[in-house]
Structure formats: structure tokens, C-alpha cells
Amino acid sequence: MGKSLFSGENLTCIRGGRTVFIGLNFHLNESSALILEGPNGSGKSSLIRILSGLLRPRLGSLTWQEQDATKEPEIFQDHIHYIGHRNAIKLVLSVQENLSYWSGLNKDDPQLDKALDQFNMLPLKNTPANLLSSGQSRRLALSRLLASKRKLWLLDEPSVGLDIASVQLLEQAITKHRASGGSVIFATHSPIKVTTPTILNLRDYSPLYNRGLVNLDDEEECWI
Numbered sequence: 240m241g242k243s244l245f246s247g248e249n250l251t252c253i254r255g256g257r258t259v260f261i262g263l264n265f266h267l268n269e270s271s272a273l274i275l276e277g278p279n280g281s282g283k284s285s286l287i288r289i290l291s292g293l294l295r296p297r298l299g300s301l302t303w304q305e306q307d308a309t310k311e312p313e314i315f316q317d318h319i320h321y322i323g324h325r326n327a328i329k330l331v332l333s334v335q336e337n338l339s340y341w342s343g344l345n346k347d348d349p350q351l352d353k354a355l356d357q358f359n360m361l362p363l364k365n366t367p368a369n370l371l372s373s374g375q376s377r378r379l380a381l382s383r384l385l386a387s388k389r390k391l392w393l394l395d396e397p398s399v400g401l402d403i404a405s406v407q408l409l410e411q412a413i414t415k416h417r418a419s420g421g422s423v424i425f426a427t428h429s430p431i432k433v434t435t436p437t438i439l440n441l442r443d444y445s446p447l448y449n450r451g452l453v454n455l456d457d458e459e460e461c462w463i
């Protein structure tokens with residue numbers, strides 16, 4: 240079993256005045272995969288945003304490599320790749336220019352071709368991004384994962400828009416990443432095959448779906 244990488248304890252998230260989840264715990268080791276499941280609105284994207292440091296939990300703690308990172312997301316932010324629903328692609332640039340811009344690598348760096356090739360985007364290297372289909376745009380976004388190495392991939396519904404062959408390319412990329420010590424957390428509504436994942440179902444922590452949980456809308460305790 241790998242070393243401990245990232246964990247959260249008693250995490251509570253409130254958005255727009257509503258409690259999204261309460262008392263959520265997770266634990267992720269190196270070389271591991273954590274899959275976030277749960278119905279619409281149960282808080283998968285919110286949790287991923289917390290884990291990428293874009294959103295603060297209302298309560299609870301985050302630990303990165305045994306260091307308390309609750310109030311200092313900078314501790315882990317440099318070690319993660321976050322890919323959300325939007326692909327964050329610059330439409331006026333080509334596929335290759337987008338990857339170069341995003342990764343900070345030179346346009347002729349062989350790493351870029353390797354990353355594009357893994358997601359079968361090499362034939363489209365010089366295509367302007369505004370001409371890409373939605374699945375091709377997603378594949379370009381996913382190529383970033385390989386253009387610069389980060390320990391943890393945080394992926395919000397990464398397979399949306401991908402055809403079956405492209406989902407398999409994503410599965411292969413995850414397998415390779417884990418084999419070299421990397422970890423992945425992803426939210427999904429459709430199957431993405433990975434070996435020995437841990438599953439976290441957000442439904443269990445959502446007052447919207449779980450009437451046993453207390454709603455913390457009027458909770459006084461708050462440190463943000």
C-alpha cells in the first residue's frame with residue numbers, strides 16, 4: 240500500500256446558504272484512485288473544488304502528505320491538476336499552442352507531441368481550437384494531464400463527450416499515472432474502469448438526499 244497523500248476529515252460544505260454535505264471523510268494514498276459518486280446536486284463538483292483549493296470547506300480539515308493544509312491550500316495546489324466541466328481552451332489558438340500555453344512548455348517540446356498522441360490528438364495538432372468537436376476539446380483538455388507531471392489528478396466528469404475508444408485512452412492514462420506513483424480523484428456518472436478504486440458516495444453526506452443529517456444553514460461556527 241502506498242503512503243498517505245491526501246485526506247479530509249469531517250468536511251462540511253455550504254453553498255448559496257444551503258448545506259451541500261456534512262461530516263465527510265476521505266483518504267487517498269499514493270498510486271490510488273478515489274471515485275466520487277452520487278446523484279445530481281449531492282456535491283461531487285463542490286468537493287472537487289474544495290480539494291483543488293478553489294473553495295473552502297465551512298468545517299473540517301484537509302491533510303496533504305501529513306501536513307495540515309486546511310487553511311493553506313497552497314501546500315497542495317502546486318501538486319494537482321484540476322480539470323472541471325469547462326475545458327478552458329483558448330479558441331483563437333491551435334491545439335498545440337493551447338497545450339504549450341497551458342503547460343508553459345516550448346511549442347517544439349517533444350513532451351507536447353507525446354501528450355497529444357496519448358489522447359489521439361496528434362493529427363489535429365495544428366487545428367484551430369474553435370474547429371474542434373466537443374469530444375476533441377475534452378481530449379485536448381485531458382492532454383494537459385500528461386504535458387506536465389503532477390501528483391494528483393482531480394477530474395470532474397472527465398468522460399463527458401468522449402466516445403468509447405477515448406474513454407479507454409483515459410483509463411490507460413490513469414493506469415500509467417498510478418503506476419508511476421500518481422493518484423486520481425474523479426467524479427463520474429458513467430463507468431470509467433480503474434483497478435481497486437475506493438468509492439465515496441456523496442449521497443451519504445447530503446442533507447438533500449439523507450434526511451437523517453442535520454442541516455447546518457444556521458450554524459454559527461465558521462472560520463472563513
Ligand SMILES: Nc1ncnc2c1ncn2[C@@H]1O[C@H](COP(=O)(O)OP(=O)(O)OP(=O)(O)O)[C@@H](O)[C@H]1O
Pocket residue numbers: 254255257259277278279280281282283284285286441
Ligand atoms: N456557484 C454556486 N453557488 C451556490 N450554490 C452552488 C453553486 N454551485 C453549485 N451550487 C449548489 O451546490 C449543490 C451541489 O452542487 P454540485 O455541483 O457540487 O453537485 P454535483 O454532485 O456535482 O451535481 P451533478 O451530478 O449535477 O454535476 C447544489 O445544490 C448546487 O445548487
